[in-house]
Amino acid sequence: INETKEVGGNIIVPSFALERSQEVLYYINQLHHENAIPRLTVYLDSPMASKITKVFKEHKELFDDEMTEYIKNHESPFEFEGLNMAGTSDESKAINNVKGTIMVIAGSGMCTGGRIKHHLVNNIENPDNTIMFVGYQAIGTLGRRIVDGEPEVRILGNKYKVKAKVVRIHGFSAHADKEELLHWLSGLKTAPRKIFAVHGEAESAQHFAEFIKDKTNWPVEVPAYLDEVILD
Numbered sequence: 001i002n003e004t005k006e007v008g009g010n011i012i013v014p015s016f017a018l019e020r021s022q023e024v025l026y027y028i029n030q031l032h033h034e035n036a037i038p039r040l041t042v043y044l045d046s047p048m049a050s051k052i053t054k055v056f057k058e059h060k061e062l063f064d065d066e067m068t069e070y071i072k073n074h075e076s077p078f079e080f081e082g083l084n085m086a087g088t089s090d091e092s093k094a095i096n097n098v099k100g101t102i103m104v105i106a107g108s109g110m111c112t113g114g115r116i117k118h119h120l121v122n123n124i125e126n127p128d129n130t131i132m133f134v135g136y137q138a139i140g141t142l143g144r145r146i147v148d149g150e151p152e153v154r155i156l157g158n159k160y161k162v163k164a165k166v167v168r169i170h171g172f173s174a175h176a177d178k179e180e181l182l183h184w185l186s187g188l189k190t191a192p193r194k195i196f197a198v199h200g201e202a203e204s205a206q207h208f209a210e211f212i213k214d215k216t217n218w219p220v221e222v223p224a225y226l227d228e229v230i231l232d
Contacts, residue, residue: 001037001130004165005101009128011040012164014116014143016109016135017049022056022078023172024105024134029077030070043095045086045106045115053078053085096122109135111142121155129164134172139201175199178211185216195220196229 004011015021021044031037044050057078060071070077086092092115095104106116123129124146137143145153147168152161176184185195195218197209202222209220223229 001031001040001103004128004130005038005040007128008101009126009130009164010101010123011103011130011132012116012119012123013103013105013132013134014109014111015046015049015105015107017046017107018052019174020109020135020172021046021049021105021107022053025053025080025083026067026070026077028103029074029080032080033074039082040101040103041082041084041098042080042103042105043084043086045092045095045104045119047087049105049107050085050087092118095119110137110144111146117142117155121158121160123164124153124155124160125163127163127165131164131166133166133168136173136175178208181208182212182215185212191216191218193219197222 001011013024015024025042025044028037028040028042032039044053057076060068063071086095092106095102104119106119107114108116111117111120120131120142124131131146133143133147137147142153142155146162146166149166150162152159154160195209195212197205197212197220199205200208205222209222212218212220221229
């Protein structure tokens with residue numbers, strides 16, 4: 001963020017509307033309070049994310065201890081100076097005319113649709129800008145092609161050169177890791193006849209299957225596309 005601010009570029013954040021966008025706002029606000037980054041104009045350009053953020057704000061009784069303590073010492077992370085909720089399409093389009101460094105958080109998280117595509121079109125060919133990924137990018141998605149370093153990508157029917165800086169912020173994953181999944185499996189009172197590992201890419205699914213076999217000695221299978229299994 002600081003490097004992009006120094007050169008006057010924009011920060012484009014593809015993000016999921018539910019929980020991920022709210023987490024990003026939380027940490028941006030936290031960085032503001034720590035004076036780790038300069039004050040930014042931030043646009044949450046997603047009607048769904050804006051509505052979900054409103055739900056978060058109205059149900060403080062569901063916050064964990066960390067969030068509750070945070071609110072006692074600061075303003076709500078969803079109402080900081082410089083934060084704008086872009087609801088209508090006209091408000092979204094108007095973002096393109098804003099001068100100076102801004103951060104735009106928009107869906108979809110893997111760049112497969114939504115308003116993020118329009119922001120990529122307007123920012124991806126400028127080397128001063130940064131595209132900041134805060135979530136997993138599945139194979140075959142536009143986000144994955146950008147993360148994998150393709151020099152040119154197709155967006156909304158046209159090709160654009162990827163000149164903007166591309167960064168990934170790890171640690172936002174909402175999925176359980178292999179140790180957490182193993183802990184969940186350990187709660188089974190009776191060993192399963194078979195476990196099917198179907199989540200994730202083939203290589204990671206295979207690694208997970210071998211991990212479970214090694215830890216439990218239970219039969220684990222990684223089915224291939226269109227495999228059929230008869231459960232009797």
